[in-house]
Amino acid sequence: MITVLKPGLLTTVQDLGRPGYQQYGVVVGGALDALAARTANLLVGNEENAAVLEMAQTGPTLSFSRSTLVAWCGADFDAQINGESCPRDRPVRVAAGDILRFGLARHGLRAWLAIAGGIDVPLVMGSRSTYRRAGLGGLAGRALLGADQLSGGHPSEWSQQVLGKLLASNQRATAWSVRPDTIGRPARVGVVRAMRGPEWDWFTEPAQQAFFQATWVATKEADRMGVRLKGPGLALAQPREMISSAVNAGVVQVPPAGQPIVLLPSRQSVGGYPRLAAVAAVDLRHFTQLRPGDTIRFEEISVVGAQDLLLTQARDLTRVRLGLSRLLA
Amino acid sequence: MTLDYLTGMQITPLGDQALLVELGQTIDESTHRKVQSAWRSLAAEPLPGVTELVPAYTTVTAYYDPVQAVQAGAPADQIVDWLSDRLRERLKHPPKTAKTKGCTVEIPVCYEGEFAPDLGIVAKQAKLTPAEVIKLHTKTEYLVYLVGFAPGFPYLGGLPKILATPRHAKPRMVVPAGSVGIGGQQTGIYPCATPGGWNLIGRTPLALFRPAFHPPTLLSAGDRVKFRAITREEFFRLEAGA
Numbered sequence: 001m002i003t004v005l006k007p008g009l010l011t012t013v014q015d016l017g018r019p020g021y022q023q024y025g026v027v028v029g030g031a032l033d034a035l036a037a038r039t040a041n042l043l044v045g046n047e048e049n050a051a052v053l054e055m056a057q058t059g060p061t062l063s064f065s066r067s068t069l070v071a072w073c074g075a076d077f078d079a080q081i082n083g084e085s086c087p088r089d090r091p092v093r094v095a096a097g098d099i100l101r102f103g104l105a106r107h108g109l110r111a112w113l114a115i116a117g118g119i120d121v122p123l124v125m126g127s128r129s130t131y132r133r134a135g136l137g138g139l140a141g142r143a144l145l146g147a148d149q150l151s152g153g154h155p156s157e158w159s160q161q162v163l164g165k166l167l168a169s170n171q172r173a174t175a176w177s178v179r180p181d182t183i184g185r186p187a188r189v190g191v192v193r194a195m196r197g198p199e200w201d202w203f204t205e206p207a208q209q210a211f212f213q214a215t216w217v218a219t220k221e222a223d224r225m226g227v228r229l230k231g232p233g234l235a236l237a238q239p240r241e242m243i244s245s246a247v248n249a250g251v252v253q254v255p256p257a258g259q260p261i262v263l264l265p266s267r268q269s270v271g272g273y274p275r276l277a278a279v280a281a282v283d284l285r286h287f288t289q290l291r292p293g294d295t296i297r298f299e300e301i302s303v304v305g306a307q308d309l310l311l312t313q314a315r316d317l318t319r320v321r322l323g324l325s326r327l328l329a
Numbered sequence: 330m331t332l333d334y335l336t337g338m339q340i341t342p343l344g345d346q347a348l349l350v351e352l353g354q355t356i357d358e359s360t361h362r363k364v365q366s367a368w369r370s371l372a373a374e375p376l377p378g379v380t381e382l383v384p385a386y387t388t389v390t391a392y393y394d395p396v397q398a399v400q401a402g403a404p405a406d407q408i409v410d411w412l413s414d415r416l417r418e419r420l421k422h423p424p425k426t427a428k429t430k431g432c433t434v435e436i437p438v439c440y441e442g443e444f445a446p447d448l449g450i451v452a453k454q455a456k457l458t459p460a461e462v463i464k465l466h467t468k469t470e471y472l473v474y475l476v477g478f479a480p481g482f483p484y485l486g487g488l489p490k491i492l493a494t495p496r497h498a499k500p501r502m503v504v505p506a507g508s509v510g511i512g513g514q515q516t517g518i519y520p521c522a523t524p525g526g527w528n529l530i531g532r533t534p535l536a537l538f539r540p541a542f543h544p545p546t547l548l549s550a551g552d553r554v555k556f557r558a559i560t561r562e563e564f565f566r567l568e569a570g571a
Contacts, residue, residue, distance in 0.1 A: 021545065023383050023476065023550070024545050125545065133480075198343055243386045244386060246390035248392065269477040270383075270385050275343065303345055308405065310346075311396060311399060
């Protein structure tokens, strides 16, 4: 059992999302950085889709009633167990009575904490992800509150063996780590790769050029649905009404005011703004770490190029999975 | 059955994990039927790598996982073409599933008092009395073009032109669940409390989103909707019984 001593700013239970229900207006959602959540899960011997805790800006303080293995990935939080540093990107041993405190993110915004066995909340429409707007999934469909209690699922054989080894050698964490940033071929710092969107041709040539040349600034208008950017105004060549149609995470839509919005996984299922571009799926995770004032640039990539990045990421993740499973062989 | 939706159909990528199948350029019932028909054809059996199919006014969007598509045999540098060919192939065959005839759903609405803060605005705009607005709104049969935006939110077509009212310049911070509104040419029902800029003319006690059921929404694309005016007493009775 895990007791929430402090909930943090916005801590929610998330897995890899709730696909299959968009036709009913139900968002896919899930961990905003799927790669970070999958990596954290692998590091504690979970299925990649196990439910984790997503935290933003100020993380939670948790008390553990049983010894277990945890791992966290994402922004640079000042995580501590009983006042001692709790390192990122690796399996960490937690003993009964230990207090894990995340505090403030020093760089970036969000992180994902996996617990061996996953967080055991009911499956709603095939997913454990919290969907706050509809009040479903996760823990009672809401963010964590103080005094909440979370139960874990059954830890895998792998996680119990790693826990045993750490205990035997009296270590808090493994010396090795797996950083999500090293999986696949990440973009250069401050640059994300993006494809032209279905309504690319609707925009003026200066707008098309500006999109790939300008430095864009993240605004305060950012949540799990999307991030609004500030930069040169992006104008349509002529006024046109768009008929509402599907969107996806990564789609860059441009409302009439001309400032783009990059959609994140909790986006709505349909949108009515022209879709100028779409961020490569592997690079979308960078938008989950932007703070107001942070800057970013877009670099053009083809659909084939973006899919090659996804395939590379999948191959690398398979290698990580195999490497971890052989660790105890 | 004629496969008229194949004429002029276009398939274009929406990023690296979705394809847009475009079946028309306008919001009308004939395009709606094409979309529904194409959607049923595509959904009849699983397509390799396709994780979800979502219909809208003029499009069906196929969401897919490129990794699964490659595992199913797609050449790594031609995933879009490979998948588009399979979508086109599937669309050559008429839907195998029997045409699910949309049902007509009657929605009880209380058009009174605090449930209808903007009824006066709509009436003034239409140069009608509130009673005439209610009569017109309840007399019409609406088509559910799609469900989206929020869980269970129906995009309804068929609002009498005279009732069209511009949305509020400043949206309300919270629109209560069940609110029936008019925004421009559209009318709809808010399934859950959310910010919104539509003119609120009534409220239904029915739950439009019911996650414990399948399907989890009261309305589905293709359904017809008729509103029925109810009293406050009936509203509270239905709400308590719901």
